Structure formats: C-alpha cells, structure tokens
Amino acid sequence: MSLLLTFFTQPCNSAPPLDAEDGAFRDESLQPACPPLLRAVGTPSISDESSKILAPGAPWRPEATQAPSPRRCLSREPTRGGRREAAAPQVRGRRRHRPTGRGLLTGGGRAAPPCPAMDYAGLAEAAAAKIGQYRQDPSGWRGCRSTSEVVVSWRPSAEFSGNVYRAEGTVAACPEDVWECIKPVAGGLRTKWDQNVKDFEVVEAVSDAVSVCRTTTPSAFMRIISPREFVDVVLMKQYEDGTMLSAATNVEHPQCPPQPNFVRGLNYPCGCFCIPLPGEPDKTQLLSFFQTDLGGYLPQTVVDSFFPASIAGFYSNLTKAVKALKA
Template structure:
C-alpha cells in the first residue's frame, strides 16, 4: 500500500477505536485521566486508550500536539526527543521520524519510529492526528536506536458541547517497542507514560495561555 492509503487506513481504524466501547479494561485512573487497554487487533501487544478533559480550546490544544519539526511537542513531551519531517506527501499527509529517549530507568533504550501521519479535521470541529509505521528509503534503521513500530495510533481533540474552553482528548497507542523487553516492563510503561503525557500537556497548555 502506498503512504496515502496507509494513512487513511490508520485514520479509519482510529475512528473505529474511538466509537467501539467493547472490551476495554481500566488499567489506570489518576488526576482526571483514565487509561484503558484491550488486546490489539494489529499486533501481539495491547491497544491503549487515554482520555481526559483539557482546559483549552481544540485549536489551542492542537498547537501543543501538532507533529511538526521545531513544534511545541518536543518541548513538553518527555517521550519525544526529536521530530523530523522525512517527506511531505500532501498538505495533510507526511512521513516523519520520531526519536524517543531511554525510559524505565534505562531498561528501555532510545528508540526511533518512522510513520506516515495524516492530520484530519471533522465537521464537528474535531482535529485528529493519525499515524502508522512505514519504511522509507531516506530513513533506514540506525545503530544508535532500536527501531520501533507504531500501529494505528494518534490523538483526537474533540470539542466539549457547551464548553468552548474545554476539549476532550482521546489518545491511542499501540506500539511494538521491539528489542528484548520483558512483557511486564512494557505493560507497566505505557499506562504510566500516558498519564504523564496528559499531565505535561495540561501544564504546557496553561503556560501557552500566559
């Protein structure tokens, strides 16, 4: 499949995940953030869903989430060390490389991910990022990083009816970290990482308003 088809397929999958309420199990709830999981239908690991209401307009929140080189995301998201644009396919589809630092007290080594990303806007005012792993000739695996693989993942910034200063943020992660990691490490890392993601994002949004 070419990049455009892969990106649109990922967006279709994420929309399906956002609507399907079956099979989710709660794994973490803290500070207004809930994280659920269920077995992934795309690989042998889990699909994780995070949800919270963020005190910001969708467009304002999107400024912090936008996957772009030199954007705000690399400043507040501790799981994103570097973000590179590899190829722009269309105005709303691009191939990108994300570099992540070591995690879990060094048990998880630095990773890099190559994804096709589709930015999609819906009629209700929702803004979404939709991504899935791809290969690209300009971005082969590098010795200093373990190459990980994201399956359909992304974020939904959804307007809250009657609350223009608030946004429901849904986030979906289903990542094959690769390498030789104990299952217990992977399964404890994602819920912890996702709640930190929401906490750091909320702080970033507040600072942006100042």
C-alpha cells in the first residue's frame, strides 16, 4: 500500500495448514506443492491405462506406460522449498529458463519482448479520480466496525472480487501534523508507527507529485498472513481548501520483480484525504479508502476479519504517533 494497510487455484487442503512445530496456522501461499507419486525408473505402473491395453505377449514399451507429469496442487505461482518463488522457471525439455531483465526466455533461447512502458502519471491521476468518486458516493456502504477513533464500512469492489473499505475518523491534530505522519515518502514516519508497514522505498520519482514505491509488510493476524509486498504508483496532491491527498494503485516496474520471501499483493485505487475542519484548526478529518487483494490462498473469512481490525489499528496507532509528534 502506498497508503493502504500495506497493510491468497486450489490448495492441497481446504483448511489453513497447521504448523507441526508450534501448532500455529500458516498461510497456504507458502505451503509446498503436493509431492509427486514415486515409482522405480523403467518400471511400468499398474495404474497406467496404457499398460492395461497391451496385447498378450506384446513387448512392453516404456514410452507407452510412462506416467504423465504430476500436477501441482497450486496452480498459481508454484512454491519451492516451502516458499513461493519470485517467478516460476519455465521448463522446455531439459532446460530451465528464468526471467531476465529484458524479457522471458523462451524454449528457443529468444527473449520475449518486455512489457510496454506504463503511464505512471496517468494511472496515478486515475486512482485519485476514482477515490474522489468514492468520497462523493455515500450509497451502498455497510458498517462493519466502529471505535472511538474510526468508523469502518465496506461494499463490494468494482475493481476485483473483494471489497473496498471506507474509514472515517477525526484526529486531534492539525492537517499538517497528520500529513507528516502518513505521507508516502522515503525516510518518512510511517515505518516507525504503522505496525503493518515494515519497509517503504521510492523506486522511481516520476515527478514532484508522482512516484513508484515498494512497500513490504510483516506477517500478520497470528502469522496466518505471511509477509506481503506491494508496488504502487503514488500521487500526492493538495487542494485549494487545504485538503491533502495521497492516492495509489498497483503497477509493474522493471526494478521490482516479485521477491521470493514475499507474496505479491495488489492495491487497487486507494488513499487518504486529510481534510481541515472549519473553525477547528487542531483537528483533522481523515477519510481513507482501502482496496487490497492480498493474493495467495487465504480463506475469505480470514480476509474479511483482517481488514476492519487492521484499519482500526491504523487509526489508533496514528493517533498515538501524532501525539508523540506534538510532544
């Protein structure tokens, strides 16, 4: 998440896996693929359909009874050694090819053309326009959590198969102090107070207002959710009434290939509005929209439970961070 809480096709079992060492549930996205069936090389399998139709006395041909390659239980992004690989190697005969910086090698050794350049500025502006529409549209939101600091509601997302969350609360600080705590910049305060942000880096500064950023998150929700990474284009903007906005959406960048120890999540148009309150200079209305596909293989019930609690924690920790900043 740039400003999201940046802070999972079928698994081998439908329930979240249980770790044998400490009894903790693990994210299915990091489980190893189902092992293939083993048999002696050159020995016909009694389960092979081809071995059942050989005529009596006919010579046995290994190629006629060779078992097909076993399928992995997980059809998206295979795992290796219990960890998801950055990108699945492509197998062509006996040669293994991995992605390169200039394209994906094909079986003939030729590099596929790289992805076309993305219009980062245009995507950032589109994300800002989208959450501006969310702000103006009060229909369809259903409450799911309320605390003394924030009210959280949701509705189905039009961007992906999950939900978009709306959070609204008042922070006892001026907009400039709130913005100082949440602004998405390298070396900012976000990694110091937000428990859902482990690292934040600016990959490319497109302009003074637009940048491509990579955010990593630690494991969460009793380690059911494994570490995530997000690559987003972020727009920072200030309006005439003093409102400050940070908007973001997922992008691809050649310097940010998927990392082997993280699950790649996707932020759809999301962001925060720091809105001044007329007559109350020491208070700020913070309106946020979160719209994240965590990726991987998490049960939907886990996802639906995680976001409202995490958003409430975001507002609570932000309130503490602002007080510490003012002290």
